[in-house]
Amino acid sequence: MKRTILSLTAAVAALAAVTGVAAVAAPGEGGTKAPAGGSRLPVQRSTLVCPAPSSSEVADTTYTAFAPSGAAAGADTKKGTAQLLPTGTVADSHGNPAGKGGKDAKGKGKGGAADSGGAQTTVPPADSKPVVPLQAAGKPVTARTDSADAPALTGSADGVLAPGWTVQQTTSIAAGAGRGLQGLSCTAPDTQFWFPGVSTATGRTDYVHLTNPDPVPAVVDLDLRGKDGSLTDSGGGEDITVPPHTTVPVLLSTLTGGSADGAALHVTARSGRIGAAVQAADADTGGDWLPPAADPAPEAVLPGIPADATDVQLVAIAPGDADADLKVQLATPTGLITPAGLDSLHVKSGMTATVDLKDVTKGEPGSLVLTPSDGGSGVPVTAALRVVRGKGDKREMAFIPATRPIEARGTVADNRAKGSTLTLVAPEKGKDAKVKVTASAGSDGGTAATKTYTVRGGTTLAVQPPQPSGLKGSYALTVEPQSGSGPVHAARTLALPQGGVPAFTIQPLPDDRGSVLVPTAGQDLSLLTR
Numbered sequence: 001m002k003r004t005i006l007s008l009t010a011a012v013a014a015l016a017a018v019t020g021v022a023a024v025a026a027p028g029e030g031g032t033k034a035p036a037g038g039s040r041l042p043v044q045r046s047t048l049v050c051p052a053p054s055s056s057e058v059a060d061t062t063y064t065a066f067a068p069s070g071a072a073a074g075a076d077t078k079k080g081t082a083q084l085l086p087t088g089t090v091a092d093s094h095g096n097p098a099g100k101g102g103k104d105a106k107g108k109g110k111g112g113a114a115d116s117g118g119a120q121t122t123v124p125p126a127d128s129k130p131v132v133p134l135q136a137a138g139k140p141v142t143a144r145t146d147s148a149d150a151p152a153l154t155g156s157a158d159g160v161l162a163p164g165w166t167v168q169q170t171t172s173i174a175a176g177a178g179r180g181l182q183g184l185s186c187t188a189p190d191t192q193f194w195f196p197g198v199s200t201a202t203g204r205t206d207y208v209h210l211t212n213p214d215p216v217p218a219v220v221d222l223d224l225r226g227k228d229g230s231l232t233d234s235g236g237g238e239d240i241t242v243p244p245h246t247t248v249p250v251l252l253s254t255l256t257g258g259s260a261d262g263a264a265l266h267v268t269a270r271s272g273r274i275g276a277a278v279q280a281a282d283a284d285t286g287g288d289w290l291p292p293a294a295d296p297a298p299e300a301v302l303p304g305i306p307a308d309a310t311d312v313q314l315v316a317i318a319p320g321d322a323d324a325d326l327k328v329q330l331a332t333p334t335g336l337i338t339p340a341g342l343d344s345l346h347v348k349s350g351m352t353a354t355v356d357l358k359d360v361t362k363g364e365p366g367s368l369v370l371t372p373s374d375g376g377s378g379v380p381v382t383a384a385l386r387v388v389r390g391k392g393d394k395r396e397m398a399f400i401p402a403t404r405p406i407e408a409r410g411t412v413a414d415n416r417a418k419g420s421t422l423t424l425v426a427p428e429k430g431k432d433a434k435v436k437v438t439a440s441a442g443s444d445g446g447t448a449a450t451k452t453y454t455v456r457g458g459t460t461l462a463v464q465p466p467q468p469s470g471l472k473g474s475y476a477l478t479v480e481p482q483s484g485s486g487p488v489h490a491a492r493t494l495a496l497p498q499g500g501v502p503a504f505t506i507q508p509l510p511d512d513r514g515s516v517l518v519p520t521a522g523q524d525l526s527l528l529t530r
Contacts, residue, residue, distance in 0.1 A: 040408075040515045042163040049275025050084060050153040050169050050186035051209035051289075052247060053145075058174040060146045063131055064414035066440070066476040067157065068164040068514070069138025080159020083133035084167065084186075086125035086151040087211060088246040122243050125151045134161050140413050140442045140476045152247035153186070154213035154275070163514030164478070168413040170505070172496065177205060178287030180396045181496055183505030184277055185291065185412060188513075189213050193267040193276045193292040196315040196352065197384035197399055198224070200231075200253040201261040203283040206290075208265060210240065211247040211275045218242045218272030224255050225317060226263045229351050231256040242274055252278075262354030264317040285388055285397040288505055293401035296320070296380035300370040300402035304423035304491030304506050307365045307462070309387050310395070312357040314368065316383035318347040324372075324379035330360060331367045331425050336458045344373045347381060357385075365462035367425035367489070370402075389502040396503050398493075403508035405487045406435075406479055410509035412492045413476040415439070415465065419495040419504075422465040422477060424488055429458035431486030438478045441468035446475065457486055465492075479509055 053061040067082060131153055132143045137160055157165035167186040173179045189211075198206050212218045222237030223230060236255045242248050252265065267276045281287035294300065296319050305312060318324040324347040329336045339360050347353040360366065368385060372378045385400040426433035433455040440448050446468030455461045468475050479490050490509040497503055 082157030178281030180286030
């Protein structure tokens with residue numbers, strides 16, 4: 001009898017334990033439901049990947065790291081660390097970086113990562129010294145290099161430095177293909193990326209840089225798409241192995257036998273995760289980095305077209321199984337307008353559509369807004385713009401991908417006393433956006449400055465951002481939508497002219513994902529009766 005009572009007691013205790021676990025893992029359906037809602041808490045760890053900046057002998061690169069100050073409730077209170085470390089590089093049997101071999105007479109890659117015909121080895125980094133380590137939140141830290149062998153970087157931040165940790169990579173190239181200003185906010189690793197706006201046309205050289213931040217290999221597939229569908233040669237972009245803590249650049253023209261402008265690249269990590277970015281160089285219009293576009297969605301916002309843009313090209317793709325019909329609008333300082341002759345845009349399933357918008361801004365800053373056309377079904381799309389400033393042989397290009405809205409906070413580092421422009425767009429008519437912008441200086445001097453802006457719904461606002469008083473170096477910008485604000489998207493333009501060339505780069509400011517929504521868990525005893 002005692003044994004039976006003890007067994008029943010143990011069973012009840014076990015059921016209670018199972019109930020607690022089940023209530024967290026699977027809130028019930030029907031019966032007694034788990035409490036709704038949750039709490040938004042700061043992330044405890046962030047990871048970033050920066051590609052190798054340039055192989056040019058006349059390149060100068062500045063890295064700027066920053067973590068916003070002001071820990072939110074529930075933040076990790078430990079001091080934290082944040083730093084980047086050099087990665088290795090995959091090389092061919094001759095010691096040349098993979099993907100840098102160009103083409104042979106048949107158009108196939110020589111020594112490229114997508115070419116499995118030659119032996120490849122992993123070359124460790126020449127230096128393992130940390131780059132731009134942060135000591136405290138709220139103060140950007142910079143480092144410079146002019147080495148043609150500067151490696152890719154990967155790293156992580158934890159503690160109070162993890163939420164919003166950002167690193168800006170800005171490279172000035174004095175001459176040669178890709179000359180001008182190339183900028184990139186280092187990316188978080190993921191399992192897939194879209195890059196509308198890539199090209200394999202004559203005079204253009206595009207590399208996708210695949211960097212593995214983890215201690216296990218990643219296997220990656222590349223799919224290049226154009227106006228008629230897939231451009232990738234059979235098996236050409238499949239099974240690319242990226243070893244642990246290593247970077248692999250792949251020349252996009254080695255993936256296809258033809259020449260195509262206005263294409264889109266889909267990067268998928270079949271196993272593991274990677275950071276990815278495309279470096280584009282043009283013989284006539286310089287070069288820049290094309291960051292990943294926002295995930296496909298029925299609507300897309302591309303913020304920050306400069307007022308003096310002389311040529312703008314839109315590339316959109318509908319990656320799903322259905323065609324998309326889009327309304328194309330330009331958000332100007334005074335409202336939404338339809339570019340002349342572009343009432344709608346039809347994008348075929350799995351294909352790209354390219355539109356030459358020319359000097360669409362007509363001397364005013366603007367942002368492009370893509371929405372389903374009247375009666376449209378809301379098919380997911382993503383897109384990017386190639387933007388050119390200047391004329392003749394004094395032209396320079398940059399890219400604007402579709403950008404996620406800033407939900408809680410967006411951050412961009414390496415702003416200069418001259419040449420920085422912050423663009424804010426509230427894409428929905430009638431829904432104004434109010435944002436607080438904070439400028440933070442480094443340890444070399446400067447007191448933080450804050451300013452609040454209101455962006456009318458359906459308009460674009462381009463401003464010279466606030467600057468820290470007593471500024472001696474570069475500074476970081478943090479953009480925070482205020483309570484009750486409508487949706488807002490943002491981008492930063494950095495213009496640093498070079499000998500008559502209007503060199504510039506544009507970085508979008510998506511939400512920094514410095515916090516995550518943690519759902520509330522509760523008991524659901526009905527699980528025990530199913």
